[in-house]
Amino acid sequence: MKFFLDTANLNEIREAAELGFADGVTTNPTLISKEGGVDFKQHIAAICEIVQGPVSAEVTSQDKDGMLREGREYSKIAPNVVIKCPLTRDGLKATRQLTDEGIKVNVTLCFSPAQAILAAKAGAAFISPFLGRLDDIGENGLLLLESIVEIYRNYTWKTEILAASLRHPVHVIEAARLGADIATMPVKVIEQLFNHPLTDKGQAQFLADWAKSGRK
Ligand code: E4P
DSSP states (O other): OEEEEEOOOHHHHHHHHHHTOOSEEEOOHHHHHTTOSOOHHHHHHHHHHHOOSOEEEEOOOSSHHHHHHHHHHHTTTOTTEEEEEESSHHHHHHHHHHHHTTOOEEEEEEOSHHHHHHHHHTTOSEEEEBHHHHHHTTSOHHHHHHHHHHHHHTSOOOOEEEEBSOOSHHHHHHHHHHTOSEEEEOHHHHHHHHOOHHHHHHHHHHHHHHHHTTOO
């Protein structure tokens, strides 16, 4: 399973890249706005200098023509830019057109298996089911992921399943168990994956015993 970073913060991306955990990056308008008044295209270019893998840049137009204009423009920023289109009628029309032009599309805001089927039929390179946001309204995001994995396995669609809106380690572990192609997560979740109290305790004990034995 590949790890994408769900952030637009350059320091966080550099840090995760050093750890070898940045196979790609997903941004969205909210994440970009957290970086203040940055120039969108320059900022995406800066991310693409750090990360070799796919970097998602999301369109903000609502209509197909606007999405196509943005998608064509952003795809020129760097060869690894992927255009993020919303799972709307116009978003899927734009997905089909951009895909036909050789531009990869990440279809975002997926909340049902039916939507995931439509995205694959439209030729999306990635489908992003939002697990955490379903959990937030009392549904089970992992059940959505499970359904999509099951459905996609029946066909030879090229669309990769990108588990998104991951909020904690269990989301990541279960996404891996289900066979998601990619998990995108904030740096905070990557840090949580490291942690285990028995590792800390064991390490402290080893160092104490070593010191007690008089070795330097
Ligand atoms: C994915 O591409 C989205 O940017 C992201 O996972 C959304 O996560 P959130 O629901 O925590 O905002």
